[in-house]
Amino acid sequence: xxxxxxxxxxxxxYASVLFxxxxxxxxxxxxxxxxxxxxGSLYALGAYVxxxxxxxxxxxxxxxxxxxLLPAGALVVTAAGVVIEPVLLRPxxxxxxxxxxxxxxxLLLVLEDVMRFVWGGTPLSxxxxxxxxxxxxxxxxVYPTYNLLVIxxxxxxxxxxxAFVYRTRFGVMLRATSQDRRMASALGMNxxxxxxxxxxxxxxxxxxxxxxxxxxxxxVLGMGVEVLVLAFVVVVIGGLxxxxxxxxxxxxxxxxxxxxxxxxxxxxxxxxxxxAAAVLLVRPTGLFGRPQ
Amino acid sequence: xxxxxxxxxxxxxxxxxxxxxxxxxxxxxPAFAGAYWTQLLTYGLIFAVAALxxxxxxxxxxxxxxxxxxxxxxxxxxxxxxxxxWHVSSMELYILGGVAAxxxxxxxxxxxCVRYTRIFFAILTLALSQVLWTVAYKFxxxxxxxxxxxxxxxxxxxxxxxxxxAGDDTYNKFIHSYYYYVLVIFCACVVLMxxxxxxxxxxxxxxxxxxxxxxxxLGVQILQYRWLAFLVSGIFTGLxxxxxxxxxxxxxxDILYWPQSGKIVFFTVLGGFRNFSGPIIGAVVYxxxxxxxxxxxxxxxxxxxxxxxxxxxxxxGGLVGTLLRVLTKTTTSMQTKPKALT
Amino acid sequence: xxxxxxxxxxxxxxxxxxxxxxxxxxxxGEFLSLVGANGAGKTTLVNLISAYLQPDSGHxxxxxxxxxxxxxxxxxxxxxxxxxxxxxxxxxxxxxxNVALAVFSREGKTRNLFTLAEKDDAVxxxxxxxxxxxxxxxxxxxxxxxxxxxxRKLLDVAVAHALRPKLLFxxxxxxxxxxxxxxxxxxxxxxxxxxxxxxxxxxxxxMDVVFKYSDRIVVMQEGSILADGSxxxxxxxxxxxxxxxxxxxxx
Numbered sequence: 084x085x086x087x088x089x090x091x092x093x094x095x096x097y098a099s100v101l102f103x104x105x106x107x108x109x110x111x112x113x114x115x116x117x118x119x120x121x122x123g124s125l126y127a128l129g130a131y132v133x134x135x136x137x138x139x140x141x142x143x144x145x146x147x148x149x150x151x152l153l154p155a156g157a158l159v160v161t162a163a164g165v166v167i168e169p170v171l172l173r174p175x176x177x178x179x180x181x182x183x184x185x186x187x188x189x190l191l192l193v194l195e196d197v198m199r200f201v202w203g204g205t206p207l208s209x210x211x212x213x214x215x216x217x218x219x220x221x222x223x224x225v226y227p228t229y230n231l232l233v234i235x236x237x238x239x240x241x242x243x244x245x246a247f248v249y250r251t252r253f254g255v256m257l258r259a260t261s262q263d264r265r266m267a268s269a270l271g272m273n274x275x276x277x278x279x280x281x282x283x284x285x286x287x288x289x290x291x292x293x294x295x296x297x298x299x300x301x302x303v304l305g306m307g308v309e310v311l312v313l314a315f316v317v318v319v320i321g322g323l324x325x326x327x328x329x330x331x332x333x334x335x336x337x338x339x340x341x342x343x344x345x346x347x348x349x350x351x352x353x354x355x356x357x358x359a360a361a362v363l364l365v366r367p368t369g370l371f372g373r374p375q
Numbered sequence: 376x377x378x379x380x381x382x383x384x385x386x387x388x389x390x391x392x393x394x395x396x397x398x399x400x401x402x403x404x405p406a407f408a409g410a411y412w413t414q415l416l417t418y419g420l421i422f423a424v425a426a427l428x429x430x431x432x433x434x435x436x437x438x439x440x441x442x443x444x445x446x447x448x449x450x451x452x453x454x455x456x457x458x459x460x461w462h463v464s465s466m467e468l469y470i471l472g473g474v475a476a477x478x479x480x481x482x483x484x485x486x487x488c489v490r491y492t493r494i495f496f497a498i499l500t501l502a503l504s505q506v507l508w509t510v511a512y513k514f515x516x517x518x519x520x521x522x523x524x525x526x527x528x529x530x531x532x533x534x535x536x537x538x539x540x541a542g543d544d545t546y547n548k549f550i551h552s553y554y555y556y557v558l559v560i561f562c563a564c565v566v567l568m569x570x571x572x573x574x575x576x577x578x579x580x581x582x583x584x585x586x587x588x589x590x591x592x593l594g595v596q597i598l599q600y601r602w603l604a605f606l607v608s609g610i611f612t613g614l615x616x617x618x619x620x621x622x623x624x625x626x627x628x629d630i631l632y633w634p635q636s637g638k639i640v641f642f643t644v645l646g647g648f649r650n651f652s653g654p655i656i657g658a659v660v661y662x663x664x665x666x667x668x669x670x671x672x673x674x675x676x677x678x679x680x681x682x683x684x685x686x687x688x689x690x691x692g693g694l695v696g697t698l699l700r701v702l703t704k705t706t707t708s709m710q711t712k713p714k715a716l717t
Numbered sequence: 718x719x720x721x722x723x724x725x726x727x728x729x730x731x732x733x734x735x736x737x738x739x740x741x742x743x744x745x746g747e748f749l750s751l752v753g754a755n756g757a758g759k760t761t762l763v764n765l766i767s768a769y770l771q772p773d774s775g776h777x778x779x780x781x782x783x784x785x786x787x788x789x790x791x792x793x794x795x796x797x798x799x800x801x802x803x804x805x806x807x808x809x810x811x812x813x814x815n816v817a818l819a820v821f822s823r824e825g826k827t828r829n830l831f832t833l834a835e836k837d838d839a840v841x842x843x844x845x846x847x848x849x850x851x852x853x854x855x856x857x858x859x860x861x862x863x864x865x866x867x868x869r870k871l872l873d874v875a876v877a878h879a880l881r882p883k884l885l886f887x888x889x890x891x892x893x894x895x896x897x898x899x900x901x902x903x904x905x906x907x908x909x910x911x912x913x914x915x916x917x918x919x920x921x922x923x924m925d926v927v928f929k930y931s932d933r934i935v936v937m938q939e940g941s942i943l944a945d946g947s948x949x950x951x952x953x954x955x956x957x958x959x960x961x962x963x964x965x966x967x968x
Contacts, residue, residue, distance in 0.1 A: 118494045120441075174688060180493055181439050185644055186687045188441075188637060192680030200674055308633060312505050315498045323494070349513040356506050360487055363499075367490070567831075575821040575837070576830045578810070582818050585807040592767070592805075593822040593880065594793035600827075607830075 085222030090341050092221075096230045096299075098337035099237020100292045104310060105317035106244055106329040107288035113324030114261045114281040116180075117172060120187040122289050123311025124194035125163065129156030129293030130302040131202050137209035137298070146215035153212065153294055160290025161283050168282040173275070191308075199304055206301035213298040233295050240288070241330055247284075248326060257281055261324070312352075313340075319359045322372025331370060401558055410550045414622070415666055417554045419659035420561040421618045422642065426654035427568045428611025429639045434648040435572055436604045437584030438492060442500030443639045445484065445507050446609045448631030449477045450616025452511065455524035455626045464530045464539075466556070466621070473617035474610055481609025482602075489601035492587075501633060508631040523627030526620045528553070557618055564611060569651060571607065580604050612639070634676075641679060644686055647693020656695050719778075720745045720884055720916050721766065721797075726775035728761055735761040737940030738775070743884065748910060749918045750927045752961060753937035759920045760802065762937070763886045767799045768792050779884070793822075796883035800873045800890060802920070808862030812853060812872055815861050817844040819879035844879070850909050851875040867898035874906055878913075885910065887919040891926065899923065903930055924961055928952065936961065 108122045119125075133156035137149055171190065175182050216228040248254040260267040260277045268274045293302070317336050321328025336355060343354045362369060405413045425447060432438045453476040457463040463472075488499045511518045518524065528549045532539040533556055540549045571577050582590045583597055591597060620626050629635070638661070646657025668675040690697050721743040728736040736758045743749055751759045764770040766777055768789040776785045779795055787795070807815050820840045821827050835841060848854040851871045856864060861872060874890055890906055891899040907930050910917045921927050927934060927948070934951045936944040944957045952958055 112494075118497070171684065171688070178691070181433070181648075182687050182691065184439060184441075184494070184497060185640065186684055188640065189680045189683030189687065192637065192676045192683065194680075196674045196677035196680065200677070312502060312633075315502060319495070319498060319502075349509070352509045353506050356502050359502065360499075363487075363491070363495075367495075570833065571830050573833050573835070574830050575818075575826045575832070575834045576828060578814055578818055578821070578834050579827040581810055581814075582807045585809050586805060589801070589805045589807065589876075590818075591789050592769075592793070592799060592801075593819050593876070594790045595822055595827060596790055603828075603830075 085224055088221050089224055089226060090345070092226060092230065092234070094334075094337040094341040095234045095237070097340065098333045099233050099240070100296045101310075101313060101317055101337060102237055102330055102333035103240055103288045103292035103295075105314045105321070105333055106241075106326055107285035107292075108314050109318050109321070109324055109326060109329045110244075110248075110257075110288070111282055111285035112318075114257055115172070115176075115278055117183045117187070118323075119285070120184060120311070121190040121194055122187075122285075123307035123309070123314065124191050124198075125160050125286055125289040125307075126293040126310055127198060127302060127307035128163070128194060129160045129290030130297040130306065131198055131207060131293075132156035132159045132290075133294040134207040134209045134297045134302050135202065137211060138207065141211040146211060149212055149215065153209075153298075154291065156294035156297070157287050157290035160293070161287040164286025165279060165283045167286075168279045169275075172282070173278070195304070195307065198307075202302070204304060206303045207297075208301035209298040211298075227299060229298055233299070236291075236295055240291070244288070244326060253280070313355070316355050316359045319369060320362045322366075322369025325369070325371035328369055328371030398562065405551050405554055410547050413554050414550050415662055416659065417550070417557050417622055418619070419662040420557050421615050421622070422639070422662060423655040423658035424561055424564045424618065425612045425615035425639055426643050426646070426658045427564055428608040428615070430643050430648055430654040431568065431572065431580070431604055431608045431611070433640075433643060434650075434654075435577060435584060436580045436601060438489075438601065438605075439497050439640070440488075440500040440608075441497045441633070441636050441640065442484075442502070442504030443608075443612050444631050444633060444635035445500075445504035446477045446481055446612035447616035447619065447635055447639075448504075448507055448511065448626075448628075449473075449480045450613035451620040451623075451626040451630050452518065452524070452616075453477075454617050454620045455519075455526050458526050458530070459524055464532050465535060466531060466533045467535060469617050469621075470614065474614055477609050477613025477616070478606065481606050481613070485602045485605035485609070489598055489605055501636065504631060504636060505633065508628055508633075511628040511631050518628070521627060523625045525625045527624060528621050531621050553622060557622075560614070560618065564614070565655065568611065572651060576600070576603070641683055644683065645693055647696035649692065650695040650699065653693050653695040657693065660694065719743065720780060722778040723762075723766065724776040724778070726762070726765055726777065727773045728758075728765055728770060729773055734758075734940040736765060736772070739937075739940070739942060741935065741942065743916060743918060744933075746914060746916055747932040748907065748930060749916075750931040750934045751918060751920045751937065752922070752924070752927055752934060753943070754960075756939075757937040758940040759937055760888060761940075763799060763888055763918070763920060767797060767886055769799075793880060793882075796881075797886070798877040798880040798882035798884075799886035800877045800888060802888040802892060804866075804869045804873050806861040806869060806873060806876070808860065810861060811858050812848065812861055812864065812868075813844060813857040815872055815876050816847050816879045817841070819876050820844055820847075823880050847875050847879045850912075851878075851905055867894045867902060870894060870898075870902055871905060874909075878909060878915075883916060885915050885917045887917060889920050889922065891921065891923065899926065 104122065104126055108119060111117060111119050133153060136152050136155040140149060140152055167190065171186055172183065175186060213227055213229045216232065218225040219228050219231070248257060256272055256277050260272065260274055264274060313336060317329060317332035320335055321332030335358065339355060339358060340351060343351050404416055425443065429440065429443050432440050450473040453473045454469045457469060457472050463469065484503050488496055491499055512520065529540050529545065533552060538552050579590070579595055579600055583595065583600055587597055616630065642657035642661035643654040645661055646655065647653030665675060668678045686693065692700060719742045723739055723741045726736055726739045739762060741762065751762070753759055761770065765772050768787065772785065776783055778784065779797060784792055784795060807818070817834065817840055820843050821834070845854060845857070848857055851874070853868055853871055853875070856868060861869065864872060870890055874887060877885060887906065891902050894902065903926055931948055934946065934948055935942055936951065936957055944951060944954055
């Protein structure tokens with residue numbers, strides 16, 4: 084029974100991170116029609132930056148202050164996103180989709196090597212945060228309190244994004260632009276600004292995902308691509324461009340993953356892809372995707 | 376009578392005439408280049424075969440695959456399995472087995488993937504190749520895991536046993552013979568692919584790429600054509616995997632990993648995917664470029680990423696596309712000049 | 718003899734009754750115009766018959782065979798082809814290849830992987846013949862995307878025509894071109910259609926064009942057929958003429 088609780092907590096932990104990542108990917112696609120191949124690398128960048136900052140500060144400041152530094156990765160990634168959109172992506176909106184995929188792929192290659200250059204091959208983590216919160220007891224097992232915080236952040240992020248997109252003026256502009264770019268611009272909206280904000284927000288979510296995961300799991304090279312593939316599975320199941328889809332997809336992927344790892348670890352990805360393939364065969368646009 | 380086509384035919388004859396000196400130079404390479412350069416060029420020709428296959432999808436059918444490492448890997452691993460489990464040493468049998476295996480895998484993957492286009496197609500192909508990668512990585516008792524499986528050239532025999540490399544100091548002989556072996560297959564593949572893209576089938580693929588709806592209203596059954604293109608594309612890339620493994624000496628899960636797919640995408644864009652010869656040039660140039668960049672930095676991925684970004688932003692036609700544009704510009708300006716003078 | 722017959726054909730989009738129980742008969746060899754205001758259901762009707770859309774209910778008979786559920790490819794094989802209102806071509810292929818593809822497809826040669834397309838002299842001849850008929854032979858090497866609007870319109874019809882249909886639907890073949898080009902396009906199209914003894918159904922807004930070229934006119938309104946008759950009959954039907962010409966006719 085207790086082990087079941089642990090597994091559920093693990094799944095929720097993972098779902099929180101995956102949701103942040105997939106929702107960002109989906110948001111960017113929904114508004115701009117671009118799949119950002121470098122999204123996972125931005126997540127990894129967020130993880131590295133946070134781990135780096137916290138490792139530096141750990142000796143100098145009180146652990147409580149360290150928590151304020153947690154979002155550092157998210158902020159750096161947002162800043163990167165705000166530069167990337169106008170410089171790299173904007174010139175390509177009128178070109179065929181292949182070019183947009185290719186340029187974000189180029190970005191992925193660059194980011195992966197930048198991280199290798201700056202942080203090298205040694206794993207980097209922000210464990211002081213994890214240690215600061217201690218553990219909770221689940222029956223005869225123990226569970227890191229920090230992971231509960233991540234789950235809380237995940238829930239909060241889901242609510243926040245939902246409120247943002249459906250309850251604010253900016254959200255209205257975002258949805259209007261995603262439905263009809265030309266109409267939105269004819270109505271006097273600054274589409275360029277909406278794009279950069281949407282891309283920035285998507286990057287922020289990726290960076291935040293990396294930042295909150297790194298106190299509990301070390302940042303390593305290649306983590307970006309690994310998680311990118313999982314995020315793809317999430318959005319394929321949930322439906323590209325849908326936030327509800329990202330949430331449900333993240334939950335499905337996390338629980339299935341936890342379950343499969345329990346029994347036969349080798350089949351983890353294969354089972355996930357089978358689910359994705361099955362969903363695609365039944366509903367080509369994913370569970371919550373809108374028909375094109 | 377068929378005036379319109381005489382002009383076209385002549386230009387095609389001209390292009391093939393251009394290929395003759397290229398083949399002559401390629402034939403002479405081992406005579407003046409050392410083993411190192413010959414080996415690099417062999418890699419280049421092998422990846423050119425993969426790129427030819429890849430570009431049938433990207434350039435001619437309009438489908439961007441991020442998972443072509445799967446077919447390289449299936450080709451390579453089928454050879455490795457034949458060596459490990461059946462002790463086969465004949466290159467011709469490797470080719471038969473590898474091509475058959477990739478045909479089966481790409482036929483199956485194709486059924487799933489060609490239902491989708493654009494981003495979904497890219498994601499699905501990437502996902503499926505990653506599945507194969509995890510399988511190769513995790514089922515180590517069959518695949519050797521990260522250590523991979525060895526395919527030593529010393530056990531290899533070419534042309535039904537006519538040429539083999541047993542004994543000491545046979546490396547140079549192997550590089551030399553293998554280069555010519557690959558060159559012949561490469562030439563055959565070029566001719567074959569050229570025929571395919573200029574066949575009614577190839578034209579139909581381009582029609583589907585340009586306008587799927589209209590193609591449907593010509594009575595074309597889109598999915599069947601996409602699937603067949605997918606299959607042919609996979610087989611070419613699989614053949615490249617077969618050719619690659621004896622030269623590399625072993626195969627590891629890396630050949631199935633996404634950066635391999637990225638590499639194929641990269642050199643196709645480098646050469647230019649709207650040209651027949653673009654991917655070929657791109658593959659050969661890429662291999663020298665990689666060897667050169669790796670020579671002075673371990674951060675070659677960074678260099679490739681930057682080059683890719685620059686290509687997409689400023690040179691979307693790739694090397695060949697841009698060269699052709701410059702050439703046509705100069706020839707037309709040479710033709711128009713006398714008019715301007717009079 | 719009727720070539721095509723629809724029976725209580727229905728297609729609704731939500732609350733919009735785009736096609737609402739249409740019984741249309743097209744006779745062998747006629748040049749029929751389908752007219753009506755925007756949203757009257759003309760294009761939807763053509764979309765249903767050409768298998769671009771599936772009807773909600775009703776039947777379509779072609780040469781007395783029920784083709785309601787035949788897929789596109791089979792309807793084309795049966796002899797139904799169409800052009801498109803918004804020009805729909807293979808923009809990165811030459812005008813020649815655009816037409817040649819239709820010929821290859823009709824002859825079932827598109828599955829040939831290992832023959833050169835241009836070595837097929839029969840197809841080449843026929844393609845050039847079609848281009849000549851439409852007066853765009855000298856543009857054969859131009860990419861379809863680089864043609865002028867009038868030429869693109871002609872090529873669009875030429876591609877459909879190269880399928881050698883028994884029944885050819887032309888969805889606004891002259892929309893978006895100048896008045897002068899209009900006459901030229903219509904002259905070309907009607908002479909090709911009449912020379913080939915093809916039955917043609919044309920959707921057209923320009924009533925001058927309609928009255929000049931049609932054998933019969935079918936007027937649609939809100940998804941139903943309002944009137945059906947020869948150009949003279951339609952012209953004399955005051956109510957219909959008023960609606961079509963947009964104002965009460967003084968003549």
